[in-house]
Amino acid sequence: MKNPIELAKRFWYGPPHEERRIGELYKDKTGLYKHREWRGFRDTMYYFNKIWCYNYGMMVADIFKYGGVVTFAKGAWRYRWLGQTYLPVLHWFDRGLEGLRGEALKASAWHYRAMTNMTIQQFMAMLKADVNINGGEHNELWKNTVAHKETVWAGVLYPWADRLNHIPMEMIPYFVTCHVNNHTVLNYIDAAQSIGLPGDPCPMCQAEEGLFVLDDMPDYAPIVITSNEACDGSVASTVIQDWYLGDKPLFALPQPMLFDDPLVQENCANDIRELWKFIEDQTGMKPNFDVMNEMLKKQNELQRFEWEKWDVAANSNYYPINGVAQALYRIYYSQYGENEIWHQTDAKVKKILEKCVREKINSYPNTRHRVIAWSCAPLYFSNWCTWAYNCWGLNTIMNMDSLMFDMEIRADGNVDDTLMDMALYHEWAPMRRMAVGGMHHIFELWDYMERFNCDMVMMYDQLQCKGMQGVHGLFEDEFRARNIHAIWMPHALPDKRVVSRSEIRAIVNDYMFTVMQEEPLDPSLLEFDDSQSW
Amino acid sequence: MRDLKHLIFFENLLQEANNDLVKQAKSEGKKALGYTCYFMPEVLLDLEGCFGVRLRAPACTSPDMATYYMSGRTCHYGRSLLERALEGGYNFLDAQMATETCTVTCRFQEHLDRMDIIQNPDFFVSFTDVPFKKTENGIDHFKKQLQAHVLDELNSHYGIDTSDKALEAAIKEHNEVCDLINQIGDYRKLDNPTITGYEFHVIQLVSLVCPKYLILPYLRETAEELKTREPDPTPNFRIRVVLAGSENDDPDFTKLVESCGALVVADRYCYGSIPGREPIEIKDGEKPLEAIARHYLETSCCPRWMMKDEMRERKLRLANICKDYKADGLIVVSNKFCEYWSYERTIDAIILPRDFGVPTCSLEKEYINAATGQLRTRIQAFIESVEIKTIQGGAK
Numbered sequence: 001m002k003n004p005i006e007l008a009k010r011f012w013y014g015p016p017h018e019e020r021r022i023g024e025l026y027k028d029k030t031g032l033y034k035h036r037e038w039r040g041f042r043d044t045m046y047y048f049n050k051i052w053c054y055n056y057g058m059m060v061a062d063i064f065k066y067g068g069v070v071t072f073a074k075g076a077w078r079y080r081w082l083g084q085t086y087l088p089v090l091h092w093f094d095r096g097l098e099g100l101r102g103e104a105l106k107a108s109a110w111h112y113r114a115m116t117n118m119t120i121q122q123f124m125a126m127l128k129a130d131v132n133i134n135g136g137e138h139n140e141l142w143k144n145t146v147a148h149k150e151t152v153w154a155g156v157l158y159p160w161a162d163r164l165n166h167i168p169m170e171m172i173p174y175f176v177t178c179h180v181n182n183h184t185v186l187n188y189i190d191a192a193q194s195i196g197l198p199g200d201p202c203p204m205c206q207a208e209e210g211l212f213v214l215d216d217m218p219d220y221a222p223i224v225i226t227s228n229e230a231c232d233g234s235v236a237s238t239v240i241q242d243w244y245l246g247d248k249p250l251f252a253l254p255q256p257m258l259f260d261d262p263l264v265q266e267n268c269a270n271d272i273r274e275l276w277k278f279i280e281d282q283t284g285m286k287p288n289f290d291v292m293n294e295m296l297k298k299q300n301e302l303q304r305f306e307w308e309k310w311d312v313a314a315n316s317n318y319y320p321i322n323g324v325a326q327a328l329y330r331i332y333y334s335q336y337g338e339n340e341i342w343h344q345t346d347a348k349v350k351k352i353l354e355k356c357v358r359e360k361i362n363s364y365p366n367t368r369h370r371v372i373a374w375s376c377a378p379l380y381f382s383n384w385c386t387w388a389y390n391c392w393g394l395n396t397i398m399n400m401d402s403l404m405f406d407m408e409i410r411a412d413g414n415v416d417d418t419l420m421d422m423a424l425y426h427e428w429a430p431m432r433r434m435a436v437g438g439m440h441h442i443f444e445l446w447d448y449m450e451r452f453n454c455d456m457v458m459m460y461d462q463l464q465c466k467g468m469q470g471v472h473g474l475f476e477d478e479f480r481a482r483n484i485h486a487i488w489m490p491h492a493l494p495d496k497r498v499v500s501r502s503e504i505r506a507i508v509n510d511y512m513f514t515v516m517q518e519e520p521l522d523p524s525l526l527e528f529d530d531s532q533s534w
Numbered sequence: 535m536r537d538l539k540h541l542i543f544f545e546n547l548l549q550e551a552n553n554d555l556v557k558q559a560k561s562e563g564k565k566a567l568g569y570t571c572y573f574m575p576e577v578l579l580d581l582e583g584c585f586g587v588r589l590r591a592p593a594c595t596s597p598d599m600a601t602y603y604m605s606g607r608t609c610h611y612g613r614s615l616l617e618r619a620l621e622g623g624y625n626f627l628d629a630q631m632a633t634e635t636c637t638v639t640c641r642f643q644e645h646l647d648r649m650d651i652i653q654n655p656d657f658f659v660s661f662t663d664v665p666f667k668k669t670e671n672g673i674d675h676f677k678k679q680l681q682a683h684v685l686d687e688l689n690s691h692y693g694i695d696t697s698d699k700a701l702e703a704a705i706k707e708h709n710e711v712c713d714l715i716n717q718i719g720d721y722r723k724l725d726n727p728t729i730t731g732y733e734f735h736v737i738q739l740v741s742l743v744c745p746k747y748l749i750l751p752y753l754r755e756t757a758e759e760l761k762t763r764e765p766d767p768t769p770n771f772r773i774r775v776v777l778a779g780s781e782n783d784d785p786d787f788t789k790l791v792e793s794c795g796a797l798v799v800a801d802r803y804c805y806g807s808i809p810g811r812e813p814i815e816i817k818d819g820e821k822p823l824e825a826i827a828r829h830y831l832e833t834s835c836c837p838r839w840m841m842k843d844e845m846r847e848r849k850l851r852l853a854n855i856c857k858d859y860k861a862d863g864l865i866v867v868s869n870k871f872c873e874y875w876s877y878e879r880t881i882d883a884i885i886l887p888r889d890f891g892v893p894t895c896s897l898e899k900e901y902i903n904a905a906t907g908q909l910r911t912r913i914q915a916f917i918e919s920v921e922i923k924t925i926q927g928g929a930k
Binding site: 200233242 | 636638645647671880
């Protein structure tokens with residue numbers, strides 16, 4: 001038996017990293033905990049009170065705040081994706097925040113809270129306007145909402161931000177659900193294939209299409225904006241969605257492929273102008289550029305703080321936000337656009353960040369390798385970076401999706417200038433600027449490795465992404481030529497059946513044992529069965 | 535039917551990209567310009583002093599080196615092109631006039647740009663951005679792109695004359711090729727056609743992969759020959775079909791379809807003539823480049839178009855082709871891993887029978903077919919199903 005001082009230390013601080021044995025907490029297959037992780041007294045209390053209880057409470061409060069429990073209940077009854085993903089949300093928190101301590105726990109959890117709030121805002125807005133659950137009525141909310149593909153940056157609608165709501169069609173039903181409950185999306189992929197689609201196109205597009213095939217998409221807006229982002233599959237899935245959307249006016253807002261060309265900028269800016277004309281024609285509402293500028297200024301504040309975060313992440317060991325929180329929060333707010341919750345969250349995180357820098361708090365003291373994650377991540381295992389740090393000390397500092405919208409937008413009253421910046425921002429969308437766009441941007445990896453002081457690459461290998469598969473060999477050549485340690489992580493974006501979480505872990509384990517000749521920090525995490533886990 | 539005089543010559547021209555006519559043009563000092571997609575207007579590549587070659591990789595059944603670079607999960611066509619390039623099969627090229635119109639062919643062309651593959655010190659790759667919408671903005675953008683990334687590049691690298699007069703001359707020659715191909719293709723509309731789908735496929739392909747000025751005499755002669763060609767006394771096909779779909783530069787596939795009893799009467803696929811062989815019209819007050827930009831955007835039926843009306847119009851257009859060519863059915867084929875046509879094929883297979891009453895067979899194949907047995911079975915079954923429908927329809 002350990003001496004009382006040691007026991008007291010363990011009680012107060014929790015066990016040291018090497019003795020945590022987190023894998024032994026799991027119930028077989030489900031990934032549920034037998035009991036909660038003891039993170040030390042203060043962090044365990046913080047997690048239970050300020051994360052678990054607080055977020056459960058806020059999830060209920062948000063439902064009331066944004067539309068009421070009756071609307072929510074009708075939506076949960078009507079739409080499979082909602083019913084299946086609301087309750088497991090706190091398990092999603094658990095997976096992403098596992099093993100975190102102190103300031104890292106707090107900062108990362110605030111990101112999760114913001115995403116949860118934003119998700120509830122969106123699906124409640126969808127449900128309130130939804131014709132399907134409101135007795136077939138086209139209410140005022142329906143009339144004043146614009147639907148768009150999740151890959152359209154909503155900033156193009158800022159000139160109507162004071163009068164029109166905008167809701168991405170697939171962000172909640174598809175994208176968020178993949179992270180929270182990875183079983184849900186499989187149904188939609190199967191539905192797409194049931195009408196004759198082969199299994200090899202990008203499963204993201206398949207799942208998005210499956211929502212329409214199964215009539216599991218709320219009818220919440222009279223007009224729709226589509227896009228070609230990120231790839232051929234997105235363009236093609238738009239075709240099928242159109243057949244299911246019926247006669248709704250549809251505006252295609254493509255992102256040009258060769259976006260470095262100034263001529264292309266001009267074309268894209270003209271497309272946005274045409275979109276504005278379309279919105280005006282359809283709604284009878286004129287654009288308000290003062291509102292647009294205000295929204296852009298606020299969005300620029302978010303970007304400036306993001307740069308502060310990157311600066312700390314790149315140049316110190318004091319960055320408190322873990323890899324999964326960094327990736328998901330960044331892609332969520334930069335794609336969705338301006339919203340008050342992002343500012344509230346950034347204010348809280350800024351305090352934590354400043355404290356970490358001021359007091360030189362290293363939240364990841366067992367870091368063996370600073371990792372940059374490149375290409376498109378597995379949505380069903382976005383928390384792999386939490387696992388990789390706990391198991392191997394692989395600390396994911398930055399990821400490709402975070403780096404996409406790396407710009408401010410001019411909002412000084414000159415609409416032409418603003419439009420050119422908006423065009424560029426629109427084009428620098430996730431999976432486009434680097435994954436399926438100009439090839440040389442993909443190879444900016446080397447610059448970012450240097451900028452963020454990373455010594456290892458987690459190279460996502462989305463097996464059904466034609467753009468990234470099409471440069472596989474060139475990356476192999478470059479990794480060898482530059483003597484860079486890179487682990488290829490095969491996956492199929494939302495479809496865990498192609499490469500399971502367990503297989504992904506096995507691939508990382510193999511590389512760390514055989515190539516790096518290292519031993520795990522927490523061997524209990526090497527192998528476990530979480531095949532039935534959310 | 536009596537064999538076409540030049541058919542074997544044409545077939546030989548399709549055996550490799552650097553065929554006899556390409557070699558002849560090169561020896562005459564012309565610059566060879568590769569391209570892969572309809573969106574790269576071939577007429578611009580056929581200006582005086584250069585000629586376009588739409589790239590193919592015949593007989594490439596195992597693209598091993600390209601699979602290392604592009605993995606085994608990308609379109610076989612794109613990989614085959616890279617394989618052929620790595621083998622040295624495109625070293626005759628002086629430039630690649632590239633488009634990013636589908637992901638994998640774009641990646642192939644980016645490899646040409648990034649790796650030192652083409653053994654020609656003057657070789658360069660120029661990418662043109664192609665719009666996704668047939669709007670005035672799109673046409674204007676495309677025109678500027680063609681000026682900047684095709685004409686200006688050709689002029690600065692190789693001193694090609696890109697004046698309006700030169701463009702008009704190229705359009706004239708191009709239109710003659712189109713007229714001849716259309717004349718030849720129209721025989722497929724006859725009740726008992728005097729040309730087979732295979733023969734037409736070969737003729738259409740040679741018009742894409744050979745210098746126009748060298749292939750024109752053979753096309754003229756073939757068109758003349760067909761005027762008096764007698765059909766077989768009794769038709770030797772069971773049904774007539776339209777072949778639609780993704781990239782198809784393999785006449786043996788058409789031969790396979792026809793050997794099952796389905797005469798291919800129309801070719802609505804990439805590398806086909808519908809669209810592809812519509813003459814370019816210069817409207818009053820229009821500059822030649824404007825006319826070219828407008829023509830290629832307006833005639834294209836690519837599933838890449840994203841406007842709502844165009845997405846729906848495509849189905850109607852396909853149904854009309856079936857009607858014009860008196861087809862009994864439609865075979866929609868996509869290459870494996872082609873995302874555009876995977877979706878387009880799926881929706882065609884639903885919409886064409888349901889809304890237009892066109893029996894439709896949906897197939898997926900590789901670029902060069904090894905699995906002919908399976909395909910034959912599928913096609914034979916389709917032919918039988920159409921015949922049964924005809925019999926049942928007749929009984930009513």
